[in-house]
Amino acid sequence: MSYVITPPEQAAVPVAGTSNLFPVNRVYCVGRNYVEHAKEMGFTGREPPFFFMKPADALVVVAEGSTADVPYPPGTSDLHHEIELVVAIGTGGRNIAAADAGKHIYGYAVGLDLTRRDLQGEAKKLGRPWEIGKAFDHSAPIGPIRKAAEVAAGGQPLSQAGISLKVNGATRQSSDVSKLIWNIAETIEHLSKYWELKPGDLIFTGTPEGVAAVVAGDLLEGEVQGVGGLKIRLV
Known part of the structure; x- marks a missing residue:
């Protein structure tokens, strides 16, 4: 048998320092997962x-050391940046305990969750899904994946790593990974209760204030x- 149309190209992210590619399966995102960002969005406490x-x-794959042009999306006049630590899953599973989560991680990357905030807000008011505000074309720029062992060998614990974003040279977001409401292991535990995680899955872990x-x-x-x-540069 043959395909009746040409199959789409496999989405993939380069692995830093190698010529290898990480094939992407699903892209999960965690909402409101930094304390101060939750507050600025009008929420407090440790909600599930x-x-x-x-x-x-x-995904928009951005090569190390380069700048990618990303088109400003249609239908919005309020596009927001959300810088995030991304987790790449190398070994899948269901009902993964937080204590075992590290065994399932291939590596980490830096990502942007671009958001059409006005369209997302309108959808929320109407009780409708968020896809129009979150899941549009070019909405997930991502840098190369660095293997978990290399990150661990870098000296700075990832759980305390700084995370930041500048716009035109001025700092807009600045925090550290310790301020995640649900840390990486806990996120994997929760996520794997509802979906079977597969090799190739990416998890955008949330954005700071x-x-x-x-x-x-x-x-x-x-x-x-x-x-x-x-x-990236918006064009």
Whole structure:
């Protein structure tokens, strides 16, 4: 048998320092997972984690040391940046205990969850799904994946790594991974109760406070200490 149309290209992210590619299966995202960001969105306390998804072809792969042009999306006048630590799953499973979560992690990357905030807000008011605000084309820029062993060997514990974003050279977001409401292991535990995690899955773990609007022409530079950087320009 043959396909009746040409199959889409496999989404993949380069592995830092190698010529290898990490094939992407699903892209999960954790909502409101930093304390101060939850507050700026009008929420307090440690609510149970919740998740949404982006299509794998929404990824914009940004090579190490380069700047990727990302189109400003249609239908919005309020596009927001959300810098995130991304976890790459190398070994799948269901009902993964937090204590075992590290065994399932292949590596880490720096990602951006671009959000059409006005469309997301309208959907929330109407009780509708968020896809129009979150899952659009080019909504998930991502840098190379760094192997977990390399991150661990870097000296700085990932659980305390700084995470930041600059827009046109000015710092907009600045925090550290210790301020996650649900840490990486706990997130994997919760997520794997509801979905069977598969090799190739990515988890965007949430964004710190400081999210704000960006416009065409803006240069965005994100970093997670020990993992890498990410640079895009909106066009």
